[in-house]
Amino acid sequence: MPKGTPLTEEEQEKRRHEIFHKVVNVFLKKGFQETSMREIAEAAGLGKSTLYDYFKTKDEILIYFFEDQLNDLTAEAQRIALQNMDADQRLRQIMEMHLEFLVENKNLFLKLSIEAQRLKLESQKRIQNGRYAYQDLLRGLIEEGIREGAFRKVDPLLAARLLVHIMAPVVFASRPTGTPQEMLKETLDIFLKGLQV
Amino acid sequence: MPKGTPLTEEEQEKRRHEIFHKVVNVFLKKGFQETSMREIAEAAGLGKSTLYDYFKTKDEILIYFFEDQLNDLTAEAQRIALQNMDADQRLRQIMEMHLEFLVENKNLFLKLSIEAQRLKLESQKRIQNGRYAYQDLLRGLIEEGIREGAFRKVDPLLAARLLVHIMAPVVFASRPTGTPQEMLKETLDIFLKGLQV
């Protein structure tokens, strides 16, 4: 990495990605909050203040993670939403994908999404914009289902939000009553039955 | 408050309650995380280290709040659960009470429950025990409903957990689509319909 040359925004982004990847294991072991900027810098093989050239604050590191992940999640959901199936089937498929997504990096997402709730309101809003994109996609599907007559005339945004929120007890249950997949199925059975006409 | 006399555990508890009450407004204005122990001590009219005689750590102050509130909530729910009504009616009534409870001190509960998620895992577990008592009470009602044939044979613990979790989007929605009461009604309509045979 040459020094005297300015990095393009793209290169900086790539660098952020690299840095985050080098540090992920520390977050997994110690948690984000409990990891100091000194430790993060060391794990990334950087001087402490160099870290600040890539992330303006410590919180920015967490925000970076979520913006990155939510982009991926929404893109994948969009792909499913465009398929040629009943709305409720697509909803199911999206939530299964969502679950897979969460389970894959379960510890990471569990740890970091808990810690994300402690960010300053302004930081939360940035993450929230990403969430909204996802929520609105689900809402679109629910509206479609209502239009098609498959669902009752429920408040589509509220229903979309419920859908997102019921993922938590499925993935993060501290007293699980089955595999996440089983719990998701049961949950969707309840939820989608509740939506039906 | 005499000095040379040891306080009984009961007196200490009362003192903790007093202290918390004196400080509540600071938490409401600044948030818990952003309020330093120095400020807390000042608001309580105590020396900084005297505070530590009543709360072993800063987090303990937050834990105290939740244990206190969850006790009240569960006691109230228990009262409703014992009434002579259909299980789903009692569930509805409990959730309405729960909502009222949250709305009443909305700002406090909103602020503090967000900040509570940042506590150390061990501290969270103590709060969780309180949550379990409440969850199990709801589970009991759902089991009753199943036995009576009003509900399908769903996983009662999972359903109870869902019920608790759907409160969040109702009370804490950043894009609300109605009054909390309206949103709760719609939410319960979906949820309870999903439970029906």
Added chain:
DNA sequence: ACTGAAAACGACCAGCGTTCGCTTTTATTG
């Protein structure tokens, strides 16, 4: 080879939660 500018850095800062050793207060005792 020189130079300007960006990258990298470690010493430093204010403020944090928490601890410690000391002072103040008072119910009990002789």
Added chain:
DNA sequence: CAATAAAAGCGAACGCTGGTCGTTTTCAGT
């Protein structure tokens, strides 16, 4: 009523934190 023991109360001090600043290192373009 004086002496005492023990708890309540306290502020200074500690080790740490996230974040800043002035300097040094590095290199592309001349």
